[in-house]
Amino acid sequence: MMYIIAAVLIWVAGWWLNVRLANGATSDRMAVKFMIPAIFGLTIVIVWELLVRGFEVNPVILPAPSSVLLRLVDEGPILWADFRQTILKGAVSGYVIGTVAAFVVAIIADRSDFLTRGILPVGSFMAALPIVGTAPIFVKWLGSDWESKAAVVAVMVFFPILVNTVAGLKDTSGMQRDLMRTYAAGYWQTLFKLRLPSAAPFIFNGLKIGTTLALIGAIVAEFFGSPTVGMGFRISTSFGQLALDMVWAEIVVAALAGSAFYGAMTWMEKRVTFWHPSQR
Amino acid sequence: MKSVLPVLTVIAAILGIWLLAVIPMNMHLVADQAQRDGAVVQPETPAARQGLSGAALAVRNPALIPLTYSFKRPRLPSPQQVAGEMYETIFAKKITSKRSLVYHGWVTLAPTLLGFAIGTGLGILLAVGIVYSRVMDRSVMPWAIVSQTIPILALAPMVIVVMGSMGIQGLFPKSLIAAYLSFFPVVVGMVKGLRSPSAMQLDLLRTYNATGSQGFWTLRLPASAPYLFASLKIGVSASLVGTIVAELPTGARAGFGARMLVGDQYGQPLVSWAALFAAALTAAALVGLFSAIERITLRRMGMAAA
Amino acid sequence: MSEPQSVISARNLDLTFQTNDGPVHALKGVDLDIRQGEFVSFIGPSGCGKTTFLRVMADLEQPTGGEITVNGVSPREAREARAYGYVFQAAGLYPWRTIGGNIRLPLEIMGVPKAEHAERVARVLELVELAGFEKKFPWQLSGGMQQRASIARALSFNADLLLMDEPFGALDEIVRDHLNEQLLKLWDRTGKTIAFVTHSIPEAVYLSTKIVVMSPRPGRITDVIESPLPKERPLEIRESAEFLEIAHRVREGLRAGHADD
Numbered sequence: 001m002m003y004i005i006a007a008v009l010i011w012v013a014g015w016w017l018n019v020r021l022a023n024g025a026t027s028d029r030m031a032v033k034f035m036i037p038a039i040f041g042l043t044i045v046i047v048w049e050l051l052v053r054g055f056e057v058n059p060v061i062l063p064a065p066s067s068v069l070l071r072l073v074d075e076g077p078i079l080w081a082d083f084r085q086t087i088l089k090g091a092v093s094g095y096v097i098g099t100v101a102a103f104v105v106a107i108i109a110d111r112s113d114f115l116t117r118g119i120l121p122v123g124s125f126m127a128a129l130p131i132v133g134t135a136p137i138f139v140k141w142l143g144s145d146w147e148s149k150a151a152v153v154a155v156m157v158f159f160p161i162l163v164n165t166v167a168g169l170k171d172t173s174g175m176q177r178d179l180m181r182t183y184a185a186g187y188w189q190t191l192f193k194l195r196l197p198s199a200a201p202f203i204f205n206g207l208k209i210g211t212t213l214a215l216i217g218a219i220v221a222e223f224f225g226s227p228t229v230g231m232g233f234r235i236s237t238s239f240g241q242l243a244l245d246m247v248w249a250e251i252v253v254a255a256l257a258g259s260a261f262y263g264a265m266t267w268m269e270k271r272v273t274f275w276h277p278s279q280r
Numbered sequence: 281m282k283s284v285l286p287v288l289t290v291i292a293a294i295l296g297i298w299l300l301a302v303i304p305m306n307m308h309l310v311a312d313q314a315q316r317d318g319a320v321v322q323p324e325t326p327a328a329r330q331g332l333s334g335a336a337l338a339v340r341n342p343a344l345i346p347l348t349y350s351f352k353r354p355r356l357p358s359p360q361q362v363a364g365e366m367y368e369t370i371f372a373k374k375i376t377s378k379r380s381l382v383y384h385g386w387v388t389l390a391p392t393l394l395g396f397a398i399g400t401g402l403g404i405l406l407a408v409g410i411v412y413s414r415v416m417d418r419s420v421m422p423w424a425i426v427s428q429t430i431p432i433l434a435l436a437p438m439v440i441v442v443m444g445s446m447g448i449q450g451l452f453p454k455s456l457i458a459a460y461l462s463f464f465p466v467v468v469g470m471v472k473g474l475r476s477p478s479a480m481q482l483d484l485l486r487t488y489n490a491t492g493s494q495g496f497w498t499l500r501l502p503a504s505a506p507y508l509f510a511s512l513k514i515g516v517s518a519s520l521v522g523t524i525v526a527e528l529p530t531g532a533r534a535g536f537g538a539r540m541l542v543g544d545q546y547g548q549p550l551v552s553w554a555a556l557f558a559a560a561l562t563a564a565a566l567v568g569l570f571s572a573i574e575r576i577t578l579r580r581m582g583m584a585a586a
Numbered sequence: 587m588s589e590p591q592s593v594i595s596a597r598n599l600d601l602t603f604q605t606n607d608g609p610v611h612a613l614k615g616v617d618l619d620i621r622q623g624e625f626v627s628f629i630g631p632s633g634c635g636k637t638t639f640l641r642v643m644a645d646l647e648q649p650t651g652g653e654i655t656v657n658g659v660s661p662r663e664a665r666e667a668r669a670y671g672y673v674f675q676a677a678g679l680y681p682w683r684t685i686g687g688n689i690r691l692p693l694e695i696m697g698v699p700k701a702e703h704a705e706r707v708a709r710v711l712e713l714v715e716l717a718g719f720e721k722k723f724p725w726q727l728s729g730g731m732q733q734r735a736s737i738a739r740a741l742s743f744n745a746d747l748l749l750m751d752e753p754f755g756a757l758d759e760i761v762r763d764h765l766n767e768q769l770l771k772l773w774d775r776t777g778k779t780i781a782f783v784t785h786s787i788p789e790a791v792y793l794s795t796k797i798v799v800m801s802p803r804p805g806r807i808t809d810v811i812e813s814p815l816p817k818e819r820p821l822e823i824r825e826s827a828e829f830l831e832i833a834h835r836v837r838e839g840l841r842a843g844h845a846d847d
C-alpha cells in the first residue's frame with residue numbers, strides 16, 4: 001500500500017514540477033526544454049517501479065525497471081555481442097546496401113521522365129507494403145546468419161529511400177533549372193551542383209524512415225532463424241525462459257540503438273541541409 | 281492518367297526479372313528431382329552440380345528449364361504459380377475453409393481495423409491535448425517523437441505471448457499492437473496539422489474575438505485535415521504490418537502472418553508467397569481507400585487535393 | 587564602318603504557345619536589332635511577351651517562326667559559348683551556398699581555373715557593393731542585397747551581354763533608384779550590352795539608350811524610341827524636360843498599344 005501511495009505522490013509531484021517549469025519564465029531555455037521530458041520519463045519509470053512492487057506484479061508479466069537495469073549491467077557482454085550481430089552486421093550493412101541501391105536506381109530513373117513516372121507510384125506502393133513478411137523467405141535463401149538479415153533490411157529501406165530521392169531530384173524550381181541552362185551546364189554538373197543539394201531534405205527524410213525499418217527488419221528476421229547470438233534471438237529465447245527482464249534489457253538496447261541511429265541521421269541532416277527553412 | 285503506361289512498364293520489368301530469376305533459383309532442385317525420375321542430367325553427381333551456378337546448370341540442361349516454372353516446392357515460385365495459388369485460395373475455396381485466404385485475411389484485418397480506429401482516436405485526442413497544453417507539449421511530445429525511432433514492432437510477437445499468458449486472447453492483443461503503431465504517426469501528424477494555421481489566420485480570429493473552441497472548429501481542425509490524412513495512410517499500413525508481424529512467430533493458427541510461417545515450416549512455399557501477396561494487396565487496398573476518402577473530403581472542403 | 591556590330595538581331599520572330607484553351611501568340615512579327623554597347627529596355631503591359639522575348643534570346647524558349655541571332659550565331663550556339671549572363675526576376679540564389687559560393691557556381695561549371703575564382707568573386711562583389719558579404723548565406727541578406735548578388739553572379743564570367751528580366755521588380759523605390767544608378771555606372775565602366783525588362787516608365791527612360799515598347803495579344807513591338815539623353819545621368823536628370831518628353835512618348839506608345847485591343 002505504501003508503494004502505491006508513493007507512486008501517486010510522485011506522479012503528482014512530477015507533473016506539478018513540469019507544470020511549473022513549462023509555464024514558468026525559463027521555459028524556453030534549452031536546459032529546461034530538455035529537463036521537462038526527462039522529468040516526465042523519470043517519473044514514469046519510478047511510478048512503474050513502485051507500482052510493480054506495490055501490486056507485486058509477477059515478473060513474468062512486467063519486470064521492475066530496477067531488475068532490468070541490473071540485467072543491463074550484469075549481462076553487458078552478451079548484450080554487446082547481440083548488438084554487434086544484429087545492429088552492426090545485420091541492420092547497418094543492409095541499410096548501406098539498400099541505400100546505395102536506391103541511389104543508383106534513383107539516378108538511373110531520373111535520367112528518363114518516363115521511368116520516373118513509373119517508378120514513383122510503384123515505389124510508394126511498395127513502401128507501404130509489409131515487406132518484413134519476406135523475412136522467412138530470405139532466411140531460407142541466404143541461411144540464418146547476418147546475410148539474410150541484411151537482405152531483408154536492404155529491401156525494406158530501399159523503397160522509402162528510392163521514392164524520396166526520386167521525388168527530391170524533381171524538386172527544383174524552373175528558374176533554378178533555367179539558370180543552369182544559361183550556363184550550358186551538363187547533366188552531371190546540374191545533378192551535383194543543383195539537384196542533389198536541393199534534394200537533400202527529401203533524401204534525409206527517406207534515410208530517417210529507413211533507420212527504424214532497418215532495426216525492425218534485422219530483429220524480426222532473427223525470429224525465423226539465427227545463430228545463437230543476436231537481439232531477436234535473445235528476445236525470443238529469453239521469452240521461452242520467462243526471463244522478461246532480459247527481454248526488456250534488449251528492448252532498452254534496441255531503443256537506444258534506434259534513437260542513436262536516428263539521431264546520427266538527424267545530425268548529418270543538420271550539417272548538410274543547414275540552409276533549409278525547416279532547419280533555421 | 282498519363283503515368284499508366286510508365287507504371288505498367290515498370291511492373292512488366294519487375295515481372296520479367298522475376299521470371300528470369302526463377303530459372304537459376306530452382307535449377308538445382310529441378311535437376312536433382314529430374315535425376316531421381318531417371319532423366320540424364322549434366323553434370324551427373326549432385327556434388328558436381330553444387331559447384332555450378334544455377335544459370336550455368338540451366339545452360340547445360342536446357343530441357344529442364346520449363347520444369348523450373350512448375351516445380352512443386354520451388355525456392356522461388358513463378359508468378360503464374362503464385363497467381364494460381366491465390367486464385368485457388370481466394371475464389372475457389374469456401375470462405376469458412378481453413379485454407380481460404382479470405383478467411384485468413386479477415387482474421388488479420390479485423391484486429392488491424394479495430395486497433396487502427398482506437399489508435400487514431402487516442403492519437404487525435406493526445407494531439408489536441410498537446411496543442412492546447414504547454415505541459416503536455418513539453419513533456420510528452422519529445423517522447424512521442426523519440427518513440428518513432430524505436431523498433432517497437434519487433435516486440436509485437438512478445439506482447440501477444442505475454443497477454444496470452446495472462447489469459448487475454450483473440451482480437452484484443454493484436455489490436456493493441458495495431459493501435460500502438462498507428463497512434464504515434466497520428467499524434468505527430470495531427471500536432472503539425474493543428475499548428476499549421478498561420479499567425480495571420482489566428483490573428484484574424486482574434487480580431488473577431490472568437491473563443492478557443494470556435495478557433496478549434498473553424499480553423500485548426502479543418503486546417504489539419506491534409507495532415508490527418510497523410511498520417512492515416514501511414515498509420516493504417518503500419519497497423520497492418522504490426523498485426524502481421526504479431527502473427528508471425530507466435531504460433532498463431534490463422535491470419536496472413538500465420539500462413540506465411542506455416543508455408544515456410546511445412547515446405548509449402550506457395551502458401552507463403554500467396555499470403556505475402558494477399559497481404560500486399562490488402563495494404564494497397566487500405567491505403568487506396570484512405571486516398572480516395574482523402575481526395576473526396578479535401579475536394580468537398582475546397583482544399584484541392586494533389 | 588564604325589557602326590557597332592549587331593548583338594541581337596530578330597527578324598519577323600513568332601512564338602506561339604499551344605495551351606489547353608487554344609494558341610497564345612506570345613510574340614508576333616518581332617523585328618529588332620540591338621547593337622553592341624546599347625542599353626535596351628523592354629516595356630509593356632503584363633503578358634505582352636517581354637519575358638518570352640528575353641527567354642528566346644537566352645535559348646530557354648524556341649521561336650515558332652522567324653529568325654534570331656545572338657552575336658551572329660543561333661541562341662543555342664551563343665548559350666553554349668556562354669555568351670550572356672541572365673538575371674531572373676527573383677534572385678534565385680542557392681540557399682546551400684554562401685554568396686561567394688553562388689558567384690563561383692558559374693565559374694565552376696564553366697571550368698574557370700580555381701586560382702582565378704577568389705579574385706573574380708572579389709571584383710564582382712566590389713562592382714555591386716557587396717564586398718565583405720562573401721561568407722554570408724543568402725537568407726542572411728536583404729532582398730535588395732540578394733538581387734545584387736544575383737547580378738554579381740551574372741557578371742562573374744565576363745559575358746559581354748546581360749539579359750535582365752525585371753531584376754528590381756520586387757524592390758522598393760529607394761533601393762531601386764540606388765541600384766539603377768549602380769547599374770548605369772557598371773554598364774558605363776564595362777561597356778556591356780544590356781537587355782532589360784521593366785514595368786516602370788521612369789526606370790526605362792532613366793537607364794536606356796533605346797526603349798522598346800510592346801503590346802499584348804499578339805505580343806509585338808509598337809514603338810522603338812532612341813533616347814537622346816547623355817551617357818552621364820545623375821538621378822536628377824529625371825526632372826529635366828528632355829526626360830519627361832521621352833517618358834511622355836513611352837506612355838503614348840503604351841496607350842496606343844492598348845487602344846486597338
Ligand SMILES: Nc1ncnc2c1ncn2[C@@H]1O[C@H](COP(=O)(O)OP(=O)(O)OP(=O)(O)O)[C@@H](O)[C@H]1O
Nearest residue numbers: 603605610612631632633634635636637638639805
Ligand atoms: N510556358 C508557357 N506556356 C503557355 N503560355 C505561356 C507560357 N509562357 C508565357 N505564356 C504566355 O505568353 C504570353 C507572354 O508571356 P510573358 O511571360 O512573356 O509576358 P511578360 O510580358 O513577361 O509579362 P509580365 O510583365 O507579367 O512578366 C502570356 O500571355 C503568357 O500567358
Ligand SMILES: [Mg+2]
Nearest residue numbers: 636637638751
Ligand atoms: Mg515577365
